[in-house]
Amino acid sequence: MLLLGLSLPLAAERLHLVIPAGPGGGLDATARALGNTLTDSQLLQGVSYENRTGGGGGKAMAYFVNSGASLDDTLLVNSAPLIVRSLQGLFPHSYRDLTPICGLIADPGVIAVRANSPLSSWGDVVAALGDSRKRLFVGGGSVKGSLDHITLSLLAQADGIDPRKIRYLAYDGGAKALLALMSGEVDVLVSGLGETLAAHQAGTIRILGVTADSGHQTAGITSFRDQNVDVVFYNWRGVFAPGDIEPTDKKRLVELLTEAVATPTWQQQLDRYGWQPKFLPDQLFVEYLQEQERQLQEIMTDLGLVRR
């Protein structure tokens, strides 16, 4: 044990994680799962957490950008809405003001219906959406112009439906949107796989497709790509360091997290929460973010959410 401790190149003893959301949500769970992995596998002595809510994540971002120089061994946990909101101009910063360390997990989007719904495939949904006499309502867990709505728009557009003509109803969180689908208020749900997989497996709802590279074999869910709808879109979660971090510190943090995701503890955390791993260290993460920003910019311009 002692030898191992000595052989680590000046490993940070502690790490502080800033979470731009309240306790209990997905970002909070990601941060705590990562922290547990780091301490349980004895890569670090301790991890502390700070929930900085407000401004749709903008306050945590402003805090991180403005006091970056004084933050040692502090990481910001973030997810895809970071890109959506900076494109919308809701806050003045973007991921470019931070140093991307790595992507950790990715949750693909899903389209789901009630188990007894007459709509039995994505094709049926498209047909109903295109038929103006059928007043089809789609519910999602966040406001118009945020991830759920964008996932739906990408899918609709790929099948030649004008996303602006879809009747989208926003709910306060994926859980309430799921309850609205169960209560029959909406006919179709757009959400993330993580939040809906359990209900699908319990047989209360049926997932018609997932915006991942490939389907979920064990649960019998096919990807949209396999249904000839070319949409791949993930809500990633990853960690960032302050913008002006020293290259050596950055290298050390990337190495630390590379070690962390290889541990059995991390695998255990992924299984528990039903998260899909998507480890993208350093430069790969930067490229992924650039590609997603391009994809989002395009659809958001079409939706009229971003001016060209």
Place this chain on the structure above:
Amino acid sequence: MLEDILTGISTALTFSNVLWVAFGCLAGTLIGMMPGLGPITAIALMIPVSYSLDPTGGLIMMAGVYYGAVFGGSTSSILINAPGVASTVATSFDGYPMARDGQAGKALAIAAYASFFGGTTGALILLVFASSLASVAVSIQSAEYAALVLFAMTCVVVFAQKSERLPSLITLLLGLMLGSVGTDQLGSVQRFTLGTLHLSDGIPFVLVVMATFALAEAFRLAMHSPEQPSGTFSMRDLLIPLTLVRRLLPVAGRSSVLGFFVGVLPGAGATLASFFAYDLEKRLGDGSREAGVTAPESANNAASTGSFVPLLSLGVPGSGTSAVLLGVMLAYGLQPGPGLVSDQPEIFWGVIVSMYLGNLFLLALNLPLIPYLARIVSLPVQVLIPLVITFSLLGVLLTTFSVFDLGLMLALALVATILRSQGFPLAPLLLGFILSGLFEENLRRALLLSDGSWLYLLDRPLALGILVINLAICLIPLWNRKDS
């Protein structure tokens, strides 16, 4: 059924699990007593502790933290008019005046007994109907929610004293306006945010409640230097006379059943439940202050038990607090939902049975503290006022880390103090603020569903029923006028 309950009893009564119930309840009730801190904070603070326990012990403890915090929440409402969560706001309406009249001990004791009654009644209903209540949770839709919230707002205006009806309506509308600050929940539009990030998520609840209740009251005490509440505080306060018990028992019974079923509905369950229970007892019951403390406290504790229904039976959290609990369950590798009852009955029934034990512990923990807590009221105002101000500032700073919010709170407290000195009641303002988001969101969704037609609200029988009752109580003032 009986076998399940026996499984639950044998799980809940193991030595370590009894210990975890006690520990969870103690931690929850102490955190809940702090002004500005509520169940969500309590649970979040205890998450790291829960990781080191086995799933059953951990869940039993976390559930204890939850209802323990709801149990303790009434303390700061009654003693210093500073409700920590929306669901104990109604408790302060009658509880705080009782405390200022030297009846702090009695008010706290009634709140403790009422909480106990609500908690155990809730657990009993949960035990018997747990798996068959799933349909209740998904039975009502946006139109009904909007009608229910409108009903709560109508009650607070119509049931006010005659001279206070118009001022109540005005402050209710002010509250609705305050609640509309921030990002619009349906269309992502920024409203009244003055272009700053500080306001883009809206004004935090703690800030508004501390400004309009705790601070405004502290300022009033400072300006009027009122008489010091006298009276001795002893264990005798804990004994409620039999005649009073006989009077309050039916109140607690009605409020608990009402509270449980409103609590099952996802959304603002416990808050709506406590307001409904308070209004019903104040107008249709004997209207005494004792009943005014009993009703909301039984209702909010029963509702917090009721909010477990969507989580345990459907696997979907119905409130912010149960969303945090869902996270805890997932961290243990448990998937709440219909599968939990059949796959791991010992956990499901163990947690429910532990709730009885927990409520007994809470009663035993809280009662002996009452005579000591009640002395806070008899502190000289020169000490009490700075204490209240410090706690209010800390409560806001610790939840939002924002100095801007402190300034906003003081400004709001000043406006509130002026309004109150001019005879405008502040409770409707707070109610309007709490319910505005829920009201707007559901009303607008209902209208989107009908392509903008208001007649849609009349198409749905349940929504129509609630609206008719609404209209009927609006006519009460006219009826009374004819009488006199």
